[in-house]
Amino acid sequence: MGQIELKGVTKRFGDAEVIPPLDLQINDGEFVVFVGPSGCGKSTLLRLIAGLEDVSGGTINIDGRNATDERPAQRGLAMVFQSYALYPHMSVRKNIAFPLKMAKMSKAEIDAKVDHAAKVLNLSSYIDRRPGQLSGGQRQRVAIGRAIVRSPKAFLFDEPLSNLDAALRVNMRLEISELHNTLKTTMIYVTHDQVEAMTMADKIVVLQAGRIEQVGSPLELYRSPKNRFVAGFIGSPKMNFIGGAEAAKYNAFEIGVRPEHIAVGPTGDWQGRVTVSEHLGSDTFLHVETQHGLINVRAGGEVGVHHGDTVWLTPDRSQMHRFDQQGHAL
Template sequence: MGEIVLKDLRKSFGEVSIIKNINIHIEDGEFVVFVGPSGCGKSTLLRMISGLESVTSGQVIIDGADATHTKPSARGLAMVFQSYALFPHISVRDNIGFGLKIAGLPKEEIAAKVGAASKILGLDKLLDRKPRELSGGQMQRVAIGRAIVRDPNAFLFDEPLSNLDAALRVQMRIELIRLHGDLKTTMIYVTHDQVEAMTMADRIVVLQGGHVEQFATPIELYDRPVNKFVAGFIGSPKMNFLTAKPGAAGSIQIEGGPAIASPGIRPDQMTPTMTVGIRPEHLAYSHAQGDLKGKIVVEEQLGSDAFLYVEVPGIGMLTVRAVGERNYHGGEDIWLTLPPERCHVFDDKDLRIDPALHARAA
């Protein structure tokens, strides 16, 4: 059981409003990721759910019961912190069993549960060590172990992998996904890493400035970002944005560039100024022909991909992601083409204009 509903949730510190009217419904068993730039309020929001941060107004409803003013200890949630937050003075075994001991469970039951959890997490040989004798990855496993033994309604993760090195982060990410598959318990996960967000989440909450920009599945966020912020935030390298206006015969006129066919947007949906967004991987490129001619300023060759940073006169810098490409190099000329069906169009308020004909942009 772990349905969590946030209703008109607000938080201010004095005059400063950190969380502005958040409404989210998290289903039981869902893996939800809160993502956003630093200072967007994602950690604060998580801490409000945990009860560690007080709520200025609105409600936190856990499994149908109003938990807004319930103590953290009584919410039935488990939390994993970025800094692991293990108790340094007691052994791994006692760390994992800490919550159970507080709950007053009999010793044998605690031992059994700690044993089971440590086996899942590969900690069985480390149980008698103190936290300071562990590596970062092991410490984070202990923190996860401490969370899972309590069989909580939901897990709250506050950037749990940020302190680990890159290789370990990938490994722990996979372990967490597997763990969620096994436990099927609600997980709320805060990160600033969009790869973690995209790969782990059933649904992602994109936050900015204390409010929800979009709450949707990873693919939905990628395919149909509701506004320019989400479009720019999700995806790496970042989406290219070009200023545009309505063109002749229902087309869209790129400023300083060509007119492109509308991706199914009717002239009456258009606003006097618009932004056309296209992801680096969707820009078509050629040595010979295309909509825009530019010069490759920098080529970043990753082997699997090449990132080409192209300066287009009159438009500015565009990024191209060329999968497996080896034949384009810095200093060369390149032609770029914007496939209309791949273009996202945003109005003068930076909101997405949905193609009227298609249900979805491809």
């Protein structure tokens, strides 16, 4: 079991309240991603769950048990950090086996668990190497292996891919998702990268200034953001926002249209000049200066539009989002 429940959890550093009281339910076997800009409190919240920070108020229940005052080792959770935190003088086998050795397990049991973790993570060929002989992605897999052998109730990942290059990030993202499908264990994953959140999560928790702005599946947040912040944070490229008289036409203080929901053609609603045209093969990203400001458009890869061209843009009204003066979705 790996059910985690936060009730009125608060964190203060001195007089500064970095996490106002919040409630959150994480179900057994879910892949939950905490996402938000730097300084929003996502890593602090993860550390509160892990027991690495003391809560200032509220309770943390793990499988129905009050774990608020328990030490990290008592909670049955395993954490994977941004820094791999491997012992450089130890082999892969010894690094993975270290927590089991500290728990005084028998050698036969340790070997069986380590061999199983190495097989799951495709590390069997590197089992006798040291961390210095491995790539960044392989080192991160060793760190995950050290967590797997403990058979935790939940895995806690604190921006584990931040130190990897773009190609390795994609590969490790797929491997962690596959690992979740194999183990069926609760995973809580912290990232500032909303693409990681959208592609990996069963449930996303969007945070801002320590507050939960919205909780839902990736598509729920994409299709029905509750406010302007979530609308602007989820989706890549970001949503376009237009106010003034144009928004008033739709009885809103501001309207939002995603770049992929704007058509480019010889006629349309908004005229503009292309300031930047990014041709990526599968897609073309256009930055168009219009009477409503700069509009970002995601068009087909074969669109024949270039810097300096005049174009007409037409938003898909069925996909338009409307917001009031406080930024709440209408």
